[in-house]
Amino acid sequence: MTTIATAKAHTNIALIKYWGKKVPALNIPTTSSLSMTLDKFYTTTSAEFSDEASDTLILNATNTDSTRVSKFLDSLRDYYGDFPKVRVRSENHVPTAAGLASSASSFSALTGAMFQLLELPKDEREMSRAARRGSGSASRSIFGNFALWNMGNDDKSSYAESFYDEDINLSMIVAEISSSQKKMSSTLGMQLAQTAPTYSAWVEKSAQQLEEMKQAIITHDIEKIGLIAQDNALGMHEQNRQCTQPFDYFTEQTRAVIDFTERCYRSGLLAFVTIDAGPNVKIITDKTTEKELLAKFRREFPEISFEVAHAGGGLKYV
Ligand code: ADP
Ligand code: DP6
Ligand code: CO
Numbered sequence: 001m002t003t004i005a006t007a008k009a010h011t012n013i014a015l016i017k018y019w020g021k022k023v024p025a026l027n028i029p030t031t032s033s034l035s036m037t038l039d040k041f042y043t044t045t046s047a048e049f050s051d052e053a054s055d056t057l058i059l060n061a062t063n064t065d066s067t068r069v070s071k072f073l074d075s076l077r078d079y080y081g082d083f084p085k086v087r088v089r090s091e092n093h094v095p096t097a098a099g100l101a102s103s104a105s106s107f108s109a110l111t112g113a114m115f116q117l118l119e120l121p122k123d124e125r126e127m128s129r130a131a132r133r134g135s136g137s138a139s140r141s142i143f144g145n146f147a148l149w150n151m152g153n154d155d156k157s158s159y160a161e162s163f164y165d166e167d168i169n170l171s172m173i174v175a176e177i178s179s180s181q182k183k184m185s186s187t188l189g190m191q192l193a194q195t196a197p198t199y200s201a202w203v204e205k206s207a208q209q210l211e212e213m214k215q216a217i218i219t220h221d222i223e224k225i226g227l228i229a230q231d232n233a234l235g236m237h238e239q240n241r242q243c244t245q246p247f248d249y250f251t252e253q254t255r256a257v258i259d260f261t262e263r264c265y266r267s268g269l270l271a272f273v274t275i276d277a278g279p280n281v282k283i284i285t286d287k288t289t290e291k292e293l294l295a296k297f298r299r300e301f302p303e304i305s306f307e308v309a310h311a312g313g314g315l316k317y318v
Contacts, residue, residue, distance in 0.1 A: 002119060006046040007112025009141045010312040011094050011101035012037040013172060013274060013282055015229040016210045018136050018149065019236045020194045020203070027136040028158045030194070031206045032151045034213055035140045036170060039312035041094035043105035047113040050087040058089045059096070072107065072134040076114055079130070083118060095179035099249060099278015101141075103186065107134030108141035112315045127315070128159040137186075144314035146217055167311045168220045171290040172274075173283040173297065176305045177253045184247055186277040189240065196242035202235050226272030226284040233274040249278050253304065257281045260300055269293055282309075 012035040020030035050056065055073050057066035069088055077083060088110060096102045111131040115122055124142055132139035132149075139160040140147035145167065152158030184192075193199065209232050216224035240247050250258075254275065261283055264271040271293055272284040285293050290308055297306055 002117050004046055004048040005113045005116035006044065006318045007109045007116065007315060008042055008044045008318050009105045009108035009112060009138075009315045010037045010039065010144075011041040011043075011105040012137065012140045012147065013101060013276065014137065014140070015225060015274065016206060016213050016232050017236045017276075019190045019239065020199065021136070021190065022151075022153065024191070026155050026158070027132050028153065028155070029136055029149070029151045030203050032210055033140070033149045034163060034210060034217075035137070035147050035149075036172070037141060037144050037147065037312045037314065038172065038309040040174075040307060040309035041100060041105065042312070043090060043092050043094065043102065043109045044318065045088060045090040045106065045109035045113050047086050047088050047110065047117050049084045049117070052085055052087065055086050056088065058087070060091055068134075069110065072110065073114070075133045076118070076130065080118060080120060086114075086117075088113075095176070097181040097185070098179045099182055099276045099280050100174070100176075100179075101137060101276060103135035104137035104141045107131050107138035108315055110134065111138065111142070112317060116317060125159050125161065128161070129155060132158060132160070135186075142315050145311045148214075162314075163214070164217050168217065168222070169287040170222055170225065170311065171285050171287050172309045173285065173290060173294055174307045174309055175257050175281040175283065175297065175301070176307065177251060177257070177279045177281065182249070182278050184249070184277070189247070189249070189277050192243045192245050192247065193236070193239040195244040196239040198242050199239050202239055205235065206232060222270055222284070222286045226270065229274045229284060230272040233276075237275060249275070251279045253301075254279045254281055257283075257297075257301065257304070260297070264293060264296060
């Protein structure tokens, strides 16, 4: 019998975003989404049965509130049968709750560890469904390279799958503007965003952008990928500003990085932005341009730390 199980999963950044839920309890989204898994940022998680009174979480060697993990484990108990309390140990090689997708890598890694511990068949589709119930974006981190999360309309039909399992030389330069914990979680942020009068228009546009994005990936057209991803992401953040309790993840530095990216694009370089639920900016470019672009950004923003990420692999057992 397995007594301890360990899995590693990478974060992913959506090129077409998930930002809203049809069924909040199950993380059934209002849109399908498409992401690239990153090599640089990941989570390693181990799980073992324990005789403690509750599930526990040790995150980066610190006892951490386990409410969300325990809720996720309860969903596994509901779906796959009851099991004892679990001790979870996790290391984030990504800032936690800073808009760099720690919930994606962590719930994907925890899903892998639990499927191993429970000796469940490692069916990727089923693991994607399970990870999705922990955090929507985690459904995509089961897979490497490009993953597509078909929104579906219930638990069975809502899962991610590999869309294009090849590195297409896309680079993401991550501008780490702040790695501190955001005030507004993704979960709450998207719930508020759905009250924007323009929200249904963003959802409708997203369906069209998804089809264009699929084509752009298949044809390795980085410029097209960047233009669509940027438009989709800026539209997502506009919903936050238009909703009934307006909020904004952008800081002054976020805006400065966006403006500088646009200037670089106008000067003839491949450079586009995408931004998740936090102030940090991911600059989309290609492997040929990344060095020149990185040097420009470092010169312009000496106070910001930049890291380059490429396509990464799917869930692994360690
Ligand atoms: P992010 O932008 O980092 O994905 P979210 O608001 O979506 O931010 O999710 C952050 C939450 O995910 C944390 O507050 C915590 O509940 C959970 N989380 C992050 N990392 C881990 C981990 N390694 N193990 C368990 N839960 C984690
Ligand atoms: C902006 O997956 O973190 O990164 O399902 O409530 O845990 P929950 O939200 P989460 O939301 C991610 C939002 C996003 C866009 C994306 O990754 O698609
Ligand atoms: Co998240």
